[in-house]
Amino acid sequence: MTCDAVHTADRADRITGTVADLTWIAESWPDLHQMRLPGTRRRRTRRPLSRTARRRADELARTERQEQPLAVLGASRAPMHVAVLDDLAQVLAEATETAAGINAATGIVEPDPPSTAYDFEALDRLLAYAAAHLAAAADADPGVLDDAQAAAARMRRTLERSLSEIVDGQVLSTVCAWCHGRTAEAPVGGERTLVVRLVAGNPLIVCESDACEPPPADCGTWLFGKPAWPDAEWEWLAKRLGA
Ligand SMILES: [Zn+2]
Structure with missing residues (x-):
């Protein structure tokens, strides 16, 4: 050449x-x-995850996370600023x-x-x-x-x-009170679907199940079409989860 x-x-x-x-x-x-909009309400039509989002979700599912009881989460907020x-x-x-x-x-x-x-x-x-x-x-x-x-x-x-x-997931050891850990892949339930995620510096607990539908009175925040609870609601959430 x-x-x-x-x-x-x-x-x-x-x-x-x-x-x-x-x-x-x-x-x-x-x-x-x-x-960047953690409080965005779920859209009426669910859009499929983009390839990037699905890859991240897969990584999240594969990664073994250190589990902590829900009660200590409030004390373990990561001092992370996501600009x-x-x-x-x-x-x-x-x-x-x-x-x-x-x-x-x-x-x-x-x-x-x-x-x-x-x-x-x-x-x-x-x-x-x-x-x-x-x-x-x-x-x-x-x-x-x-x-x-x-x-x-x-x-x-x-x-x-x-x-x-942002995807700083920590899997909770508690089973979700609404879907009881049921997913399309695990219809029997019992899966650990509750994950802590930091969104724009704010920690949220998100149920990653694809089959979780809490009523509006129990959940007012949705992230990527999944129910999510900001840290102000964690005490209430812990009671509902029986933690
Ligand atoms: Zn759930």
Whole structure:
């Protein structure tokens, strides 16, 4: 292979890798965005878990967690601050800059910029624009590829860290008082489905069963379509669980 051919193949690999990172970011940021709203009511129609969310749920299920009795949970709150909005704003700023660099190199019309530093809806169009025109930009100015590759890697690391901090599951030893640990896979019940999760720095106990339907009087918070109880309700919850 000639020197030029090696260079061309290497560049193609870098473009492919960068586009893969941009695509991963586009798929993953809505998960983080949704999780910043722990009190969001369940939507009427359940949407299937995204691939990322399902992978995280699988990891959660596989990981052996150290169990603690519910009574001590109040004392074991992790001093963790998850600055989800700041992380997303950082990703948005990087995506905006990347799109601007590609626009400068190619002259291809850019999508509308975000209206504010927290206009996360703009991420989709900026990331799609960057992925679509990266190759053309790299032809016009190799420096744009260097910048875009580094920015995509940074954005991905930021999202991965933010997502992993939030899924801080600790499985409770108590069986859920509503579904009694029944799931689609374990219709007999008895599974340990109650998991502590930190969402935007706030701890919640979530029943991860796919078959848990507490009445509205017993649960006012839903996370990813699962019933959840914020820490203010844990004392009440502990009584209901007989802990
Ligand atoms: Zn349950």
